[in-house]
Amino acid sequence: MAVFNAHSRRFGVPAARAGELLDTLATADDRLWPGADWPPIRFDGPLAPGARGGHGPVRYCVESSVPGKSVRFRFTAPRGLDGFHEFVVLPRGAGSCELRHVLAGRLSGAARVTWPLFWRPMHDAVLEQLLDNAERVLxxxxxxxxxxSPYVRCLRLLGRIRSRRVSRGAKLGV
Known part of the structure:
Protein backbone atom coordinates (compact mmCIF):
# COMPACT_ATOMS: atom_id res chain seq x y z
CA MET A 1 0.00 0.00 0.00
CA ALA A 2 1.50 3.33 -1.07
CA VAL A 3 1.40 6.50 0.99
CA PHE A 4 2.00 10.07 -0.18
CA ASN A 5 1.49 13.05 2.12
CA ALA A 6 2.46 16.64 1.30
CA HIS A 7 2.30 19.92 3.20
CA SER A 8 3.52 23.27 1.93
CA ARG A 9 3.20 26.98 2.47
CA ARG A 10 4.27 29.97 0.42
CA PHE A 11 6.01 32.98 1.89
CA GLY A 12 6.74 36.42 0.49
CA VAL A 13 10.42 36.16 1.35
CA PRO A 14 13.44 35.06 -0.70
CA ALA A 15 14.17 31.33 -0.73
CA ALA A 16 17.52 31.99 0.96
CA ARG A 17 15.70 33.21 4.12
CA ALA A 18 13.56 30.08 4.30
CA GLY A 19 16.69 28.01 3.62
CA GLU A 20 18.43 29.60 6.60
CA LEU A 21 15.43 28.67 8.74
CA LEU A 22 15.46 25.08 7.43
CA ASP A 23 19.13 24.83 8.38
CA THR A 24 18.22 25.41 12.05
CA LEU A 25 16.24 22.14 12.14
CA ALA A 26 17.42 19.88 14.99
CA THR A 27 20.00 22.42 16.18
CA ALA A 28 20.19 24.25 19.52
CA ASP A 29 18.68 27.26 17.66
CA ASP A 30 15.84 25.30 15.99
CA ARG A 31 13.09 27.82 15.18
CA LEU A 32 11.16 25.47 12.91
CA TRP A 33 10.28 22.30 14.85
CA PRO A 34 7.31 22.74 17.27
CA GLY A 35 9.19 21.18 20.18
CA ALA A 36 6.99 22.70 22.87
CA ASP A 37 4.13 20.39 21.82
CA TRP A 38 5.86 17.41 20.20
CA PRO A 39 8.81 15.16 21.00
CA PRO A 40 12.01 16.99 20.06
CA ILE A 41 13.78 16.18 16.82
CA ARG A 42 17.35 15.08 17.50
CA PHE A 43 20.26 13.59 15.59
CA ASP A 44 23.59 12.10 16.52
CA GLY A 45 25.34 14.81 14.50
CA PRO A 46 24.66 17.65 12.08
CA LEU A 47 22.06 17.29 9.31
CA ALA A 48 24.44 15.56 6.94
CA PRO A 49 24.13 12.21 5.16
CA GLY A 50 24.41 9.34 7.62
CA ALA A 51 23.20 11.23 10.72
CA ARG A 52 20.70 9.14 12.67
CA GLY A 53 17.87 10.30 14.89
CA GLY A 54 14.24 11.27 14.73
CA HIS A 55 11.47 12.36 17.06
CA GLY A 56 9.62 10.18 19.54
CA PRO A 57 9.15 6.67 18.13
CA VAL A 58 9.70 7.89 14.55
CA ARG A 59 13.31 7.17 13.55
CA TYR A 60 15.21 8.02 10.40
CA CYS A 61 18.62 8.79 8.98
CA VAL A 62 19.67 11.72 6.82
CA GLU A 63 19.82 10.45 3.26
CA SER A 64 20.76 13.74 1.59
CA SER A 65 21.17 17.36 2.52
CA VAL A 66 21.77 20.54 0.54
CA PRO A 67 22.21 23.37 3.06
CA GLY A 68 19.69 26.14 2.56
CA LYS A 69 17.68 24.07 0.10
CA SER A 70 16.66 20.57 1.22
CA VAL A 71 17.05 17.64 3.56
CA ARG A 72 15.77 14.09 3.00
CA PHE A 73 15.36 11.46 5.68
CA ARG A 74 15.00 7.67 5.20
CA PHE A 75 12.68 5.99 7.75
CA THR A 76 14.12 3.28 9.99
CA ALA A 77 11.07 3.04 12.35
CA PRO A 78 8.23 2.48 12.94
CA ARG A 79 8.19 -0.98 11.38
CA GLY A 80 6.08 -1.24 8.25
CA LEU A 81 6.93 2.20 6.84
CA ASP A 82 9.47 1.98 4.05
CA GLY A 83 10.11 5.37 2.55
CA PHE A 84 11.32 8.90 3.15
CA HIS A 85 10.26 12.36 4.16
CA GLU A 86 11.89 15.57 3.08
CA PHE A 87 11.84 19.33 3.40
CA VAL A 88 12.51 21.41 0.30
CA VAL A 89 12.70 25.18 -0.15
CA LEU A 90 11.49 26.17 -3.62
CA PRO A 91 11.96 29.66 -5.12
CA ARG A 92 8.67 30.98 -6.50
CA GLY A 93 9.79 34.18 -8.23
CA ALA A 94 9.52 37.83 -7.24
CA GLY A 95 11.26 37.27 -3.91
CA SER A 96 8.91 34.55 -2.69
CA CYS A 97 9.32 30.87 -1.90
CA GLU A 98 7.57 27.71 -0.83
CA LEU A 99 8.53 25.41 2.03
CA ARG A 100 7.35 21.90 1.18
CA HIS A 101 7.36 18.68 3.17
CA VAL A 102 6.69 15.35 1.46
CA LEU A 103 6.36 11.92 3.01
CA ALA A 104 6.27 9.01 0.56
CA GLY A 105 6.63 5.29 0.91
CA ARG A 106 5.05 1.91 1.17
CA LEU A 107 3.10 0.55 4.12
CA SER A 108 3.10 -3.07 5.19
CA GLY A 109 1.86 -5.09 8.13
CA ALA A 110 0.32 -3.18 11.03
CA ALA A 111 1.37 0.16 9.50
CA ARG A 112 -1.47 -0.25 6.99
CA VAL A 113 -3.81 0.32 9.93
CA THR A 114 -1.70 2.51 12.23
CA TRP A 115 -0.83 5.07 9.51
CA PRO A 116 -4.42 6.17 8.79
CA LEU A 117 -5.63 5.80 12.37
CA PHE A 118 -2.71 7.24 14.31
CA TRP A 119 0.38 8.37 12.41
CA ARG A 120 -1.24 10.43 9.62
CA PRO A 121 -3.40 12.64 11.86
CA MET A 122 -0.47 13.28 14.22
CA HIS A 123 1.90 13.86 11.28
CA ASP A 124 -0.51 16.35 9.70
CA ALA A 125 -0.86 18.24 12.99
CA VAL A 126 2.89 18.53 13.63
CA LEU A 127 3.58 19.59 10.02
CA GLU A 128 0.96 22.33 10.07
CA GLN A 129 2.38 23.59 13.36
CA LEU A 130 5.87 23.53 11.84
CA LEU A 131 4.63 25.62 8.91
CA ASP A 132 2.99 28.03 11.40
CA ASN A 133 6.42 28.43 13.02
CA ALA A 134 7.99 29.09 9.62
CA GLU A 135 5.35 31.72 8.84
CA ARG A 136 5.88 33.47 12.20
CA VAL A 137 9.65 33.55 11.81
CA LEU A 138 9.71 34.51 8.13
CA SER A 149 -8.77 18.41 15.50
CA PRO A 150 -10.70 16.81 18.37
CA TYR A 151 -9.33 13.46 17.15
CA VAL A 152 -5.70 14.65 17.42
CA ARG A 153 -6.39 16.09 20.88
CA CYS A 154 -7.84 12.70 21.90
CA LEU A 155 -4.80 10.82 20.50
CA ARG A 156 -2.44 13.13 22.38
CA LEU A 157 -4.41 12.63 25.62
CA LEU A 158 -4.30 8.85 25.20
CA GLY A 159 -0.54 9.09 24.55
CA ARG A 160 0.00 11.05 27.77
CA ILE A 161 -2.07 8.56 29.78
CA ARG A 162 -0.09 5.63 28.29
CA SER A 163 3.20 7.44 28.96
CA ARG A 164 2.26 7.98 32.62
CA ARG A 165 1.35 4.29 33.03
CA VAL A 166 4.63 3.19 31.46
CA SER A 167 6.54 5.61 33.75
CA ARG A 168 4.68 4.38 36.83
CA GLY A 169 5.31 0.75 35.83
CA ALA A 170 9.03 1.44 35.42
CA LYS A 171 9.19 3.03 38.89
CA LEU A 172 7.41 0.02 40.38
CA GLY A 173 9.69 -2.41 38.57
CA VAL A 174 6.87 -3.75 36.37
Missing part, protein backbone atom coordinates in the same frame (compact mmCIF):
# COMPACT_ATOMS: atom_id res chain seq x y z
CA UNK A 139 6.89 37.07 8.07
CA UNK A 140 6.59 38.22 11.70
CA UNK A 141 2.94 37.18 11.86
CA UNK A 142 0.62 34.21 11.51
CA UNK A 143 -2.51 34.70 9.38
CA UNK A 144 -4.41 31.55 10.41
CA UNK A 145 -2.95 29.34 13.13
CA UNK A 146 -3.46 25.62 12.72
CA UNK A 147 -5.83 24.01 15.19
CA UNK A 148 -5.67 20.40 16.34
Missing amino acids: TGKLARPSVW
